[in-house]
Amino acid sequence: MSEPLLQVKQLNKAFGALQATRDVSLDLYPGEIHALIGPNGAGKSTLISQITGNLPPDSGEILLQGEDITGLTVAERAQRGLGRSFQISSLADELSVRRNVMIAVQAIQGSSFRFWKPVSSDASLLEPVATILERLGLSDRAGTLVAELSHGERRLVEMACALALQPRALLLDEPMAGMGSEGTARMVKLLSELKHEVPILLIEHDMDAVFQLADRVSVLVSGGVLAQGTADEIRNHPAVREAYLGEETT
Numbered sequence: 001m002s003e004p005l006l007q008v009k010q011l012n013k014a015f016g017a018l019q020a021t022r023d024v025s026l027d028l029y030p031g032e033i034h035a036l037i038g039p040n041g042a043g044k045s046t047l048i049s050q051i052t053g054n055l056p057p058d059s060g061e062i063l064l065q066g067e068d069i070t071g072l073t074v075a076e077r078a079q080r081g082l083g084r085s086f087q088i089s090s091l092a093d094e095l096s097v098r099r100n101v102m103i104a105v106q107a108i109q110g111s112s113f114r115f116w117k118p119v120s121s122d123a124s125l126l127e128p129v130a131t132i133l134e135r136l137g138l139s140d141r142a143g144t145l146v147a148e149l150s151h152g153e154r155r156l157v158e159m160a161c162a163l164a165l166q167p168r169a170l171l172l173d174e175p176m177a178g179m180g181s182e183g184t185a186r187m188v189k190l191l192s193e194l195k196h197e198v199p200i201l202l203i204e205h206d207m208d209a210v211f212q213l214a215d216r217v218s219v220l221v222s223g224g225v226l227a228q229g230t231a232d233e234i235r236n237h238p239a240v241r242e243a244y245l246g247e248e249t250t
């Protein structure tokens with residue numbers, strides 16, 4: 001097997017007496033979707049926040065392409081290729097879809113000396129932006145203001161902005177939330193194609209989507225990893241069915 005792109009090693013985080021992350025280890029390999037599931041309050045968001053750099057762990061390590069990034073800031077991790085879906089609030093409502101993605105592409109081009117130049121006039125941005133928009137099926141919405149988009153389309157624009165930064169690994173926090181069945185199906189198709197370019201650590205409550213998409217699954221319960229394995233192994237894991245899927249085991 002190839003080297004993991006992202007490695008989380010024995011991470012711990014406590015909030016006072018509450019152990020929100022308990023000795024968590026997981027790997028993300030090229031070409032895979034690794035889903036992180038668990039009941040409400042299991043510690044999924046706390047774990048992701050430590051991986052993105054928003055929250056410092058008490059102990060443990062996070063490695064990106066073998067490099068220890070545990071002490072790096074959010075921006076430094078992003079520069080090294082750790083991508084995440086943008087929150088809706090980070091999109092500029094009053095700008096078009098194209099402009100929003102342009103701003104993200106410009107960020108990765110890192111040309112700070114061009115800060116004075118209106119982003120819309122920069123021809124070198126047009127081609128990469130058009131490619132990303134086409135990829136996400138957003139070409140015909142390029143000129144539409146973000147404020148006028150449906151919820152599902154906004155999620156796709158967030159994804160476009162994340163991809164514009166050319167991530168090596170992608171963290172997605174509930175990309176199907178509020179998408180409806182058509183939007184979910186579209187996102188499932190997109191992610192199943194995308195994983196071949198950039199592996200994805202996926203937090204998702206939609207279990208149908210998880211089991212359609214995930215190559216491997218980690219189940220978090222009370223901050224710790226209850227089980228880790230292929231989608232089939234997790235689906236049939238007695239402790240998972242009992243503790244998480246809420247089924248009686250026979």
Ligand SMILES: Nc1ncnc2c1ncn2[C@@H]1O[C@H](COP(=O)(O)OP(=O)(O)OP(=O)(O)O)[C@@H](O)[C@H]1O
Binds near residue numbers: 042047
């Ligand atoms: N900043 C904080 N201070 C204190 N406790 C916190 C903080 N953030 C999270 N917690 C607690 O840590 C535990 C894990 O929360 P977390 O949000 O990571 O779970 P989750 O699995 O993402 O839940 P959900 O599926 O509901 O989003 C919860 O008991 C939560 O109340």
